[in-house]
Amino acid sequence: MELKLEDDSLHDDVLIQLEALRLAPERPLIVSDADEVIFAFVRSLEGFLIENGNFLDLQSFALSGNIRNSETGEPVSAETVKALIGDFFDQRTEQIEPVEGAADALAALSTQAQILVLSNVPLDRLAARRRALVKHGMDYPLVANIGRKGGAMAYLMARHNAPVFFLDDIPHNIASVARVAAAVTRVHFIADHRLRDLLGAAEDADIRIDDWPGVRRYIETRLRAQGY
Ligand SMILES: [Mg+2]
Structure with missing residues (x-):
């Protein structure tokens, strides 16, 4: 599929997965990318x-x-x-190694927020990616996204009445979310030490954080400030 430079639309195969989620709209939501955020x-x-x-x-x-x-x-x-x-x-897909600290930070955050993994893994590898998440202590719902991530985040944001956070390593995904789901707090995260040195903070991110204890502190502080 060829993507236009600013295509923030929601693919039907993604919509079906989003519709099947059972999220509590009054509970904060953390939506994390997988590759280079949860998985190395x-x-x-x-x-x-x-x-x-x-x-x-x-x-x-x-x-x-x-x-x-x-x-x-x-x-x-x-x-x-x-x-x-x-x-x-x-x-x-099933053998990929997790990023240090991801499982612990998400477990801690899951006491006050829902976790959703939004990954551009090929649709036919969805089950393998789920098994990798479970194997590493991250038994959270997973949606296989197609294209930029703004469309999925706009869908979620429109149905949510509590803070929503988004983590991704790729600036064009962060830009896409900024365009169509601007109320989402956007964290730019790059796990790999070499890759992170090759790229500054994404222009449309609220913050750049490259380690999971840092993400945990940031989200907990934001939630506390908003009365959660
Ligand atoms: Mg990624």
Whole structure:
């Protein structure tokens, strides 16, 4: 699917999943991305690439152009990047490692807020991702999003009467939420130490925090200030 630069619409396959959620509108809601926030995507992908004759040479906040063939040292084509990432999701979604502190912070936050994982995992890997969450102590509802995340967040925000928080590593998702669900508190989070140094805070984020104890403190403080 080709995405337009500012396409904040909600895909039908995402809408069906959102409609099936049972959320309490009066209880705060924390919506977290998975890759590079809850799961150590780049670190896990890196191991997979090496096994497949490639390596990651992170020169920018992107995979395209930064995956190189181990023998030639040359960047692989955009098509190959896409195929490798597809293979990674097919073969390793369930084995991916969690980000340090994520499970503990979410468990603590879940005493006063609902947790929802909103991930652009391919739809056919939804069950595998759920198993990975459960395996690492994060048995929370999971929605497989398609495209930018503003559409899903606007849907949730319109049905919610309590504070809503959103965490993601990708600036265009944060921008999308800012455009169509501006009342959501947006946290820009990048778990990988190398990746985080390649990118400043997203322009449309309320705050940049790259560690889970920090996220926990920030959300708890915000909720307290709002009387929760
Ligand atoms: Mg991500």
